[in-house]
Amino acid sequence: MASVYKTLSKSTGKKAPTDENDDAPKGITKNKQRVLILSSRGVTYRHRHLLNDLAAMLPHGRKDVKFDSKSKLYQLNELAELYNCNNVMFFEARKAKDLYIWMSKVPNGPTVKFHAQNLHTMEELHFTGNCLKGSRPVLSFDLAFEQEPHLKVVKELFLHIFGVPQGARKSKPFTDHVMGFSVADGKIWIRNYEIREVEKAKGEEGEEEAAKAKKSKGGDRETDVALVEIGPRFVLTPIIIQEGAFGGPILYENKRFISPNQVRSDLRKSKAGRHNARAEQERDRVAKRGLLGLMAGSKREPEALDTKELFA
């Protein structure tokens, strides 16, 4: 904390001392986050593993047992208060396949509901990266997060929930991973990378080894940063933003979001439509053949323009 104060006072050196005093406690109180992490009933193993991965990454998180209700989400507010949490990350599984993630600031909003897709847990990805449990991540946000108000809100929520506050209880004092949040295709893509310090490529490997040994002792001028992915990977589509915590007026609604139920039903309908079209075609063909007298029992009425009639 002292270092924070020092840097603060350095940066705002010219300001009046009263102002500084005002600033410092603000900095302390401000970034105090605790996240309640829990899921609804009916999550699949993959959802559960993702939850576990995220919980492992958040030392300021409090994992709780499955929440029973899907309709009375406002009860989560009380639950969070019980656990002294000011953020909630709630995994809601529907139909044992769709996952919605609610993220909320608890006492008075906002709440964002996401639809989670393309879940890949740390375990199944087989990436070679690794990092300390509970080390503070660098949060990397896309510039797109600054361009839309709703994305600004989402970014702020991510900052609170995924950013491990300084001096959190089980956090480690080093920074060795980055969480990337990017916006693409109207969705938010989340990645997690290990920061690995490597030599700046210049010579042979043996030389590098020697340089590394030197570096660890003293000056580390020549190192560069490389990233190795750790996992998990997932994609979030924001659906709605509510003003309150699990309630309140809706401030944003994603018009590009199509619910997975809709997608499935459309698929089914298109399949059914295919059969209907075929059946119709078949019926038409039968009728046509009947009209032309090509069917077994049917006989065509002679017409005036028939060859037989014309050249009789």
Next chain:
Amino acid sequence: MAKEKTSKAAAPKAKPQQKKAVGVVKQKSQKTAKKPVAADSENDDNDDDWEDAEEEQKKVAAPKAKKADSKKQKVQKQQSQKKAQPAPVEDNSDNSDDESDDPDHGIDYSKIGDGDSDSDSESEFEHEIIERKSKYDKYNNAPAADESDDEDDDDEEDDIDLDDVSIDESDEENVAASSRIRQTINNKEGLLAVLRRFALDVSSATPFVVHQSVVSKAVTEESIPTIDDDLARELAFMNQSLEAARAARKQLKKDNVPFTRPTDYFAETLRSDSTMEKVKEKLIEDATAKKASAEARKLRDLKKFGKSVQNAKLQERAKEKRATLDKITQLKRKRQDGTSNPAGATEEDIFDVAVDNELNKGKKRSAGTGTGGGDRGDRGGPNKRQKKDYKFGFGGKTRHAKSGDKESAGDLSGFNAKRMKKPDSRPGKPGMASGKPAGKAFRPGKGKRKAAGGKR
């Protein structure tokens, strides 16, 4: 009667929908006709949205009742509504009596909407929040029961079915144009207000260590050609994070905050050792599989190559053979020509003696068998034809070879009068004497006898 009652009760709750329809459809007319101050039209739009959002909640409170509405009443209401609506919009300028205008929430939306433009002090805002908090308790209790409804069929709620909404006759063409438009909410003012309420200070005033967040310099999506291209997409994401990692590292080093983990610092890692072991195993497995497949492919290729080499060799051999044969026939022809032409005979005799010898040898051999032409003489064995004839019966009939004829009847070569005297010497009856009787004359088979007879 009862229906009337419900409809009356529902009437105020049906307001929002009508209002919304009006809000969407009749925005233009409102602006021009009803609103006296049409200076900032953008603000007006936003406020409309804002109200929509607010009304949405009210609507949720009575989702079923709205269906029971009678058209007439709605129209009436709507008329009065239209007159009433511009009022709160105009109220933007004075904040004082806004509280009374919104009785159901107590949230001063217009103030929030104006928040960034005018100079509302921070403290005032704080005060607002506190007020709101107290209202939240009320809010959470009241409409919560309907939340489930809201979430379960939020798809249906999204597009507003205009059949439900009663419409003025004059509005009909407008509505037809805008029917089934998916109504979405994007209340930018409200979002920004909310953001201001809970945002961390990420400006340069706060040290970087507090938040450790970096915003990239470029929009990541621009560097992704197509979203389906996995490699390019992941690369773009990684580059964004790499940039952030570099910036963060630089900043943290500058602030003298420990960044790199020392090599002697051991602690629990995010992924357990067993998981990493698995990963390593997987890597090794992949590598070995790759290696093995490469080896197998190499072997296969080699085999293919070897076969082709063998083929080539065989062909070469055949070619060589043909060439020598050709040479030989040529020589033979030349020689024949030579005999007819006595002038050249001596020369050939001089030069090609060895080859002639060779040729003669082959010829002699084939001549010795007494069959076939000279050309085919050395194919197969030396007396193949003869053997074949013997085997397959060529050159005479083989039927009745064993039947008796005049000659065999007169053949008494095997007869011995002395032997006839021994009574037990019947051949083919083994029971009479063990082994061959000592005195029995051996009679060879017919073929042998014949051959022997031929010799005699």
